[in-house]
Amino acid sequence: MNATDLNNETPAITAGYDAARRTAWVAWIVVAVICAILLIDYGRRLGAKDLRSLMKLVVGGASTEAAEDPLDSPEFVALREALAKNPSDEGLKRQVRDLDLKLRQEYFQQRRFVRLGAHLLLLSVVVLVVSEKTAAMLRRRLPNPEPVDPSSNATRQAVCGRWARGAVVVLAVVVVVTAEIIASDVSTDLPTNAAELASLGPEPGGSPLVGPFAPAGDVEAEPQTETKTPDFPTDEELLRNWACFRGPHGSGISAYSNLPLEWDGASGKNVLWKTPVPLPGNNSPIVWSDRVFLSGANEKRREVYGFDATTGKLLWTTEAPSTPQSRAEAPQVMEDTGFAAPTMAVDGRRAYAIFANGDVVAVDFDGNVVWSRSLGIPDNAYGHASSLAMYRDRLLIQFDQGADDDQLSKMIALEASTGRPVWQVKRPVANSWSSPIVVQQGDQAQLLTASDPWVIAYDPADGRELWRAEGTTGDQGVTPVVADGLLQVGSEYSEWFAIRTDGSGNVTETHIKWRGEDGLPDTVSPLVVGKLLLLSTSFGVLTCYDAIEGEVLWEKEFDMRFTSSPTLVGDRVFLFGQEGKGWIVALSREGCTTVAETDLGEPCVTSPAMQDGRFYVRGKKHLFCIGHSEEDNTKPE
Amino acid sequence: MAENQRKIDRRKFVGDGLRIVGAVGIAGATGFWAGRRAEDDDNLWQIDPHQCVACGNCATHCVLDKSAVVCKHAYAMCGYCNLCTGYFEPDANELTTGAENQLCPTGAIRRTFIEDPYYEYAIDEPLCIGCGKCVKGCTAFGNGSLYLQIDQDRCMHCNECAIAIACPSEAIKRVPAGKPYLPKDQNGGPA
Amino acid sequence: MKACGRWLFVAWVVAMLAGTAYGVERFPPPEFTNHQLPATQFAPPRAAAMQYVDVALLAGALGLASYLALVRRSRRGLFFLAVASLAWFGFVRHGCVCPIGAIQNVTLALFDPTYAIGLPVIAFFVLPLLFTLFFGRTFCAAVCPLGALQEMVALHPVSVPQWLAHALGLLRYVYLGLGVALAATGTAFVICRYDPLVGFFRLGGSASMLIVGGCLLLFGVFVGRPYCRFLCPYGAVLGWLSKVSKWHVRITPDECIHCRLCEDVCPYGAIEAPTEGLQPEAMPSARRRLVFFALFLPILVAGGALLGRELAVPLSMLDPTVELAERIWAEDHGLVEGTTDASDAYRNTQRPIDELIRAAVLQRDKLAWAGGAFGAWVGLVIGVKLIWLSRSRKQVDYAPDTANCVSCGRCFWYCPQEHIRQGWIGAEEKDAGRTVTLR
């Protein structure tokens, strides 16, 4: 038997085969031609004039995107320019219109052309495949492979295996080399890892430290080792000093009552010393034993000052170290706020300051920088003004910014000795200028914050939210106080709230004891004197409420603007007007009586810091120490 | 023979085991994915007009020869201006429909007179190539009533949108199939 | 800050664009005397139900392909089914979503809980896996449009040396690892971005894409299914499942007559010849080799992981966030002139730049892990392949290599035993020259 016979190669089949073969050839040519035309057309769209420039374009890395603005044609641009020079030439206009039409038509024609080309290409490929397959079918010769001995297969396999292993190794080498080339070829300017980023400036502005990708350990509450001796001041120490804005618990109540009730800046009466402060700042002094601390800043410099409490000598001036944020432009602040509005905090070991650009610095009592950190420039309409608070060995920063839905505001707790974040929580609030306070509610310490629109209490140990209440909408500049288990808080555009601090969850409906609408302050913080709540607007109106029941008792107007918050010394309230004039008043349910009028002789927008027998207050230019001088006859026995 | 049989049995057993493991694994993964998936089955690509900066990449980067992105007109936002900054060249010769005055490279905006002094502008979508020139002009000077959207009828729904890769402002997003368009006047700016 | 000055003004222009969009207030349109305010027209999207039609068609096609391959054993049927699949899944549905690309969707869905994945996508990914687990790679045979297109153009196949095929076959695993690593980190869908054939299905695309695809198809005229064999990441997965498939295409259910026709005709080199296995004298060295490679494997994995971590930077350049952060950082540090649309657009969002930088660095951090995993995977694949190549195999008859066989049906179409079985020729004819007419 013969294969030819078997294959039944009749003339018809041969003819069919030849036809299919020829069709296939033609189809190959057609495919090639269409491809060439499309390529040339593509080159033309890229602007290639001839084959050479096309090759240049293809090889030279021209853009792969060929869609072009039809009106970018140089001819058209020239015509347009001519028309611009000669705006009323109707002939030119007609030319522009004609060319424009032509270009637009060409543009769409081009697209249709490519589309048509693609379809034709598809068609010819189909023809090609069909004819090739037909040809193959008609002239299918059965192969006649030699039989192979399985044992030789084994040898073949072994050889193949050797070669294959070699090839795999070669491939592996190629992969490694390629990877190495790519890895060394692509460089980066960015910090290459999170650790390096952290070293650049810890936790840059507004970036969420909390989140799925935060480096572990940086956010989580650090496990407190048992062996670590607590390194923080005792309650008694705190009471003796004035460690933060408005003193112990942020209440504005002095532990001492032996303070002078008369002074005069002009005559120097009872002014023990006054020392100029180099840079401006609207922060209030803080005191720890024989040191008074202040900070000051302008757009460029940020400084912390340490004064000798006895002599008033400026012992040292420390400039806050430069951070990426401080090297950037200064934030936009209101003049009333300034670049150093937040009051510092001190724990007897170090003093801490924060500035309007979010830089935090810790200095020891000799003015050496212990650590510094940048929290990023806050998005704050008037400039950051929230003062620092402390809880044990934690520095607490209310870092509110943006609008309430911006997710930018946060509460940050830093380890006082190192500045490392201990915890941080996001706050659903807008920017605010109120300061956090820490009070004790039973066994639970509470960190209380007021902002727009939430008042939120946290556990200062771990940032856990304890409760929250809604309502303090609008700019929140007032720092709350707590007395008799009631948080007194409010803002100019909302209401006054007395909120019981023993709640949990959202206590808006359940724990607001009373609300008030009169005498709402905008910047001055409240003072609770016994059962009386004293509010003061910046326009000089004092309003007294019953702190427990919320009943308005009386109002009194002073001819002075108030920015400084009132302070209670014994049973006397110290008030400082913006221009330095001061009043010492005694309160009762019926009204208030002025005990003494004083004058610092210098504008004053800050609150005083009280100590044993003397107090410190910052004027526009100077730091004053007021105490009983030799000739003072008001000195208590 | 018996040994061979055992071998075959063992092989069968291992094979079955692997298959069961495979099938269970696939089923488990399917369950996981099905449980994870969002409420909307299907996602489409769409432009958030409030993020769009009308850079022109939509015209050049779509996988389609004529981009699936087209200009839409929020009529309710339009000022019906005589001097439409989306229609006219910045320093138009005169405020007429003459080609020398038009900004659109393909002449895809129709301007019709309504009544003094109002003109209505409409997009001739078959001509629009999504270049966004008019959008840029309208947003910079006018009310921003012209904006770009992906024509869902023409979009290929690629797994990875080529324009999204090229978009400078990350304006191209996956939207649920139930809300294929992000119209400007309905989703628009503050009321 | 010098760089800032330059981008300032450009940024202002971009700001105008995005900014006024929010600045525009809703304002009553003019009160026309007699003109109706038109409504903006939006073309409805193609019905979502079509997706489910596709899933049903996929399942149907898979079933039919398995039936044709395993029961009917019809090469012709498979061929026409492939044509139909190519027409529908390829040219009508433009090849999207395909199971190959779905690898990335499901990977991203595993790692990113916010990523919504549609049921059709899951089905597209899972159905071929299930069918392969039971019936071998019938999906590749006649359902996958990419496979079908390459099947069509495999007109003049030449043989690829086995050793080369072994080595090149590893590329699939590399590609799979890369695709998964980049998808898991949400960086990019590279498998889709570099899909060589999708441009043909859409009858358009970027020039480079079409050139790559054209080269691949021309290549495929001579080398059968180059994408499937050497690049397809899904094929790598299917190959492993196919290895344990319950039923798989067989060359002949009857006795193999060792005519070698099947081996000769398979364009994909997927027929394994009978072999007696290792000769006793070669045993010790083979065993030593095996032990060596087994011990070498952990080193390969570790080395790969180390090397892979270095790829974090180049890989991250595929991520828009990193690219943008890199650009903005360079602008802010005066390393580059001017700005781009993207950097202007970002600056205009008022989001802090540090946030972007941090996001980019964290993304890069993730990519370092992903790159490490990718490197380890490549090392593992190479090591396992070396071990695999060192094992001895004993086989009596010609049989398809279940991992690489795509069930195209050519082998049994040629098999004389099959012809007898089908009754096309008599039993006596096969000895007369083992020649038959193929129908």
Add this chain to the structure above:
Amino acid sequence: MTPDGNANRRDAVKQPGLWVLLLLTVLGVVGLVALMRTDSGPPARNTLPPSFDYDLSSLAKVDPKWIGYEPTAWFPVAMRVVRGVALGPDGLICVAGDRAIHVLEPDDGRLRRKIALDEAPRCLAADGDLFYVGFENHVAVVDLDGTVSAQWDSRGPDALLTSIAVSQDDVFVADAGTKCVLRYDKSGKMTATLARRDARRNVPALVIPSPYCDVAVGSDGLLRVVNPGRHRIEYFTRRGDYEAPLTWGQSGLAIERFCGCCNPVAIALLADNRVVTAEKGIPRVKVYSAEGRFECVVASPEQLTSTDTMTEETRTAHKLLAVDLAVDRQGRILVLDPAARGVRVFVKKKPHAADDSESGEVNDE
């Protein structure tokens, strides 16, 4: 097996010939090159040819020779949204926004007092010690202490009050919503509707595509109304007669014209009835003579987006909502910048800096 039979037979899968290998190599190389040229990532580098580019920044250039004023001060205002600026008693600068009026010292911009309002104001005018505050659809009269002495009737949901001007006896309120100007007497009684289309009285319609429409009263008692859609300043008597010959303003990109949609957005009058105009789109402030002859530029776009007063963020986020203007007694021009949230103060340059008499010669015709 016959030899010719063998000759007819060949392998189905051939060994590759040399030319096939060559072709495959070429294909491989071309394919690889093309693959590498595929866009690998976002084209953030802007390497594309500038197809479809529409360059707006070049339109905003102002020739320095036209600039006749210089910025002297910057008073930031602590508000989230600022809406209007007006000159109060004693030259105080009053800014309305958020839900308050901030009263600033004229010299250093210090906040003297805040007047809290119940709603968000949209425009502001001062008359002696009284403020006329325009809300979305009504006007309230407020004194310096924040006491609301009168609350005028609401103009309904369609209204959108955008500007208030006060003359001896009348208060004119521009309502962009209903596209007219309302005249009130000082007690809050509405006495007339002006500038509404009236063919009989030859009054053209106000064209207000977006919510900007400003009014001002000159010392001649004539009312200036901006017709922003037509880029014109139209003049009316207090009785509502349209003074067509006085009307001026032209559309165009040129410096002496008003460009874009809805410009000018705000006007203010200098002491001699010369007109200060503010534009959005290309933000600029210019001065025209009383007859509408272009005189000089007060603030160029670059100055209005200048760096010295703004933080980086606001600078790039300049939303260009449109500025409001006021002129104080010393002829200083107060420009309210809504993006930077503050008042920019511009004073006339010394004559040697720019020869105003010459630059004033430019006419828009």
